[in-house]
Amino acid sequence: MITEIIPTPKKTSYFQREYIYNGETVRTSLDILLGEEEYILEITFEDGITIIGGSERAVYYGECTLEQIIKQTNGRLPAMKIEDEPKFAYRGFMIDCSRHFFSVDELKAIIDTMSRLKFNKFHWHLSDDQGFRMEIRALPKLHTEGSVRKGSNFGSVRSKSKYSGYYTREQMKEIVKFCSEHYVDVVPELDIPGHCSAIVHAYPEISCRGRKVAVKTTQGIFKDILCAGNEKTYEYIYKILDEMCAIFPSDTFHIGGDEVPTENWTHCSECKNMMRENRLETYDELQAFMMNKVITYLERKGKKVICWNDAVKGDNLKKTVIVQRWLDRKNQTVEWANEGRKVLMSDFYHTYFDYPYEMTPLKKVYKFRPYLSNMDLRGRENVIGMECCLWTEHISSNSHLEYMLFPRACAVAENSWGYGRSNWRSFLKKVNNFKYVFRQNRIHFAPRRDWNPLPLRRLFGTLKFLYKIKPRVKEN
């Protein structure tokens, strides 16, 4: 029988006969000649099952593959050999825990499921205008005050009740440990210098106006960003990053850089001084200059840094940065990659899972290739992988979060592993076979009728969503 593995392995060969699996321990071993994520799974009538991997993570991937085979065949395994490794080194998923907060156990169910789809990066969005969610001992008002907002006015999610929550240091360490047991690296994000209302609420002295602002209750882009000209801003950022580095051992950090309205910088003498002293001509350059200081700080600690593509607008951004492309009307990301810099693909129209299935159906996600037109061969080689993003302004419950993520994440798993992108019917079978993992983890995945709505339903669903999310309250 033919097995249906998700994500599709690089190479599968079948042989005569079969092997009856009775739950015995599988022989595994490491072979340093194999790639970091490369494994060979062999099933023979004579010798049973062996998995050889280039690392413990690779062996785990072999075990995940084997489990799917066992489930599909009820233990009557075909004699076969799978030689497998991913095309992309970065296979990520982002969860926004600022707009809505998800418990450690809720995150664990998702992380376990994603790891079995061979995702290897959990990008944890922990700070934003609507709530700061990390316990930071050196600056405690961040979590005691920055984590609390007066209500929620996101259009589709409305409530007058106070909303709060943050992860204690112990809880963050627990997630890191759980992730490491599942061979997932945590990529924590401190979003600067925009999306910082919660930080400015707690410590107004590091904004240009120095005034306390509310932790936001609506979605949007807010002008009280961090002051780029004040040394204290950097002192505070470094304090936060020091504590984050002590908790998150991953070699990759995210420092945001998206949607930065520079209006307040234009009225700030300290920002203007900083520009003069450093011969910066535009506010985009000031942003890149600011990010560069923070990037250098992290690089000295041995970290690689990711920024959203908005940060490339100032062409002085450090070239060592990995640019995460989400929405880039000027297509600067293409240039970035073609010039030999690294790019991570999170295309807004294909991998933003906060948008409903009517706008981003499963098949559209499945068809997505993580390359951009005008990317040359070198540019393509600089795409390190893909990440699906789940922003949560409109997602207030765990079951809704899971519904939006699954099974669309399966398509991202398939595309970022890289070999199963040409057979839609077989992909559907694979998703179906993977449902046992959803059930084990009590994941509320979307039912099949919602995966690919027909055109009329897509239209109405889109209009309904756009109407529903329209903010009814203005806030600044």
Ligand SMILES: [Zn+2]
């Ligand atoms: Zn300023």
